[in-house]
Amino acid sequence: MTKLSVNINKIATLRNARGGDVPSVTQVALDLERFGAQGITIHPRPDERHITRKDVYDLKPLVKTEFNIEGNPHRPFIDMVLEVKPEQVTLVPDADDAITSNAGWDCEKNLDFLKSVISEFKNAGIRTSIFLDPNPEMVKFASETGADRIELYTEAYAKHYLQNKEFAVESYFKTAVVASEYGLGINAGHDLSLENLKYFADNIPNLLEVSIGHALISEALYLGLENTVQAYLKRLAKW
Numbered sequence: 001m002t003k004l005s006v007n008i009n010k011i012a013t014l015r016n017a018r019g020g021d022v023p024s025v026t027q028v029a030l031d032l033e034r035f036g037a038q039g040i041t042i043h044p045r046p047d048e049r050h051i052t053r054k055d056v057y058d059l060k061p062l063v064k065t066e067f068n069i070e071g072n073p074h075r076p077f078i079d080m081v082l083e084v085k086p087e088q089v090t091l092v093p094d095a096d097d098a099i100t101s102n103a104g105w106d107c108e109k110n111l112d113f114l115k116s117v118i119s120e121f122k123n124a125g126i127r128t129s130i131f132l133d134p135n136p137e138m139v140k141f142a143s144e145t146g147a148d149r150i151e152l153y154t155e156a157y158a159k160h161y162l163q164n165k166e167f168a169v170e171s172y173f174k175t176a177v178v179a180s181e182y183g184l185g186i187n188a189g190h191d192l193s194l195e196n197l198k199y200f201a202d203n204i205p206n207l208l209e210v211s212i213g214h215a216l217i218s219e220a221l222y223l224g225l226e227n228t229v230q231a232y233l234k235r236l237a238k239w
């Protein structure tokens with residue numbers, strides 16, 4: 001079965017808007033595990049716009065499911081991950097000023113760099129995954145990096161799903177088939193949602209894990225707003 005790892009960046013975004021500890025990133029992580037999440041994903045960015053370095057260290061002893069840290073492997077990121085030792089590190093080639101992750105690795109061009117970074121993580125016993133566009137030809141180079149898994153970057157799938165879901169999933173299916181032939185594990189994430197997840201999971205062979213944040217947290221707001229408004233109205237009801 002495919003594991004669900006919940007990305008809690010957006011909880012930190014909300015918390016940072018007021019500067020205090022509401023909502024609490026650590027409490028939400030614990031609650032998500034209690035509700036059945038099989039992993040917690042965070043993507044600390046250099047500007048700490050959401051997850052901070054402190055969050056990374058605070059979460060480590062608390063997360064009892066799979067802890068997955070994503071990020072661009074600059075030296076400070078590498079050192080932090082080596083110290084924290086999560087179950088999995090996912091390497092993402094995102095520019096510091098990118099609004100969100102917007103591309104997978106060119107593993108051919110970055111082969112030597114990725115090999116050396118991945119060997120550091122592997123020596124520390126941390127599973128490695130690399131963010132990849134749905135391109136079967138890139139899989140050979142992804143395998144040469146020594147990574148354990150690829151994470152399929154699903155933004156294009158999510159974008160095309162509503163118009164033509166067969167077309168949307170095709171390149172992902174082909175990439176997943178080649179990845180399995182090379183013995184790579186398969187993760188996926190970015191813009192997956194309640195609407196598009198099932199078709200993806202049904203059509204991608206050997207899908208080990210999805211990490212989902214933006215849509216899941218937004219959907220949780222919608223699913224919870226009615227209860228919350230009712231609870232407030234009860235506190236105001238005098239007659």
Ligand SMILES: CC(=O)[C@@H](O)[C@H](O)COP(=O)(O)O
Pocket residue numbers: 007009010043070092099100101131189190213
């Ligand atoms: C790698 C990936 O697709 C997600 O981690 C995404 O980058 C989420 O990051 P933000 O929450 O900063 O958009």
Ligand SMILES: NCC(=O)COP(=O)(O)O
Pocket residue numbers: 007041070151188189190191192211212213214215216
């Ligand atoms: N690796 C993808 C991830 O963690 C969450 O991406 P998104 O659901 O926030 O787009």
